[in-house]
Amino acid sequence: MEKLKKGYYYFFYKFYKFSEAAPSKWMSDWKAVLIINALEIFTCFSILFYYTALTGKSIPIDNGSFLIILYIVFIMFPNYLIFHYKNQWKRYVKEFDKLPKEKNKIGGLIVWSIVVLIIANFITLD
Numbered sequence: 091m092e093k094l095k096k097g098y099y100y101f102f103y104k105f106y107k108f109s110e111a112a113p114s115k116w117m118s119d120w121k122a123v124l125i126i127n128a129l130e131i132f133t134c135f136s137i138l139f140y141y142t143a144l145t146g147k148s149i150p151i152d153n154g155s156f157l158i159i160l161y162i163v164f165i166m167f168p169n170y171l172i173f174h175y176k177n178q179w180k181r182y183v184k185e186f187d188k189l190p191k192e193k194n195k196i197g198g199l200i201v202w203s204i205v206v207l208i209i210a211n212f213i214t215l216d
Contacts, residue, residue: 101126102173103186104201119179123169129205130165132212 105125109118142148173179189197 098172099182100186100197101201102179103182104198106179106183119173122179123173126169127162127166129208131162132208134161134165136208136211 102122105122106118109115109121109125112118112121138149173182186194
């Protein structure tokens with residue numbers, strides 16, 4: 091379980107560093123969490139699409155319905171607590187900044203490979 095948490099924090103770290111490299115460094119911590127939220131939403135909708143395809147039963151989701159709002163809050167609130175409550179994200183960035191360059195490159199390749207797989211999976215479901 092500890093490795094899973096550390097991997098999740100590492101995702102934040104890579105997205106934070108990616109946001110810091112952009113022309114606008116403003117609110118990079120929030121942009122990193124936004125990327126994580128989007129990837130989680132893509133993954134969950136992909137699971138719903140697979141469920142519908144495999145069972146033939148669809149889950150009714152209307153635009154603006156209570157279920158969607160609850161779902162988004164269910165994803166966003168824990169991420170707020172994990173990263174922004176008491177500025178915990180700063181600790182994660184300091185911790186991962188200490189990693190050797192080679193290990194960081196390998197970790198980056200893994201993170202971006204997973205991102206590409208999530209996005210490709212979501213796009214091909216349409």
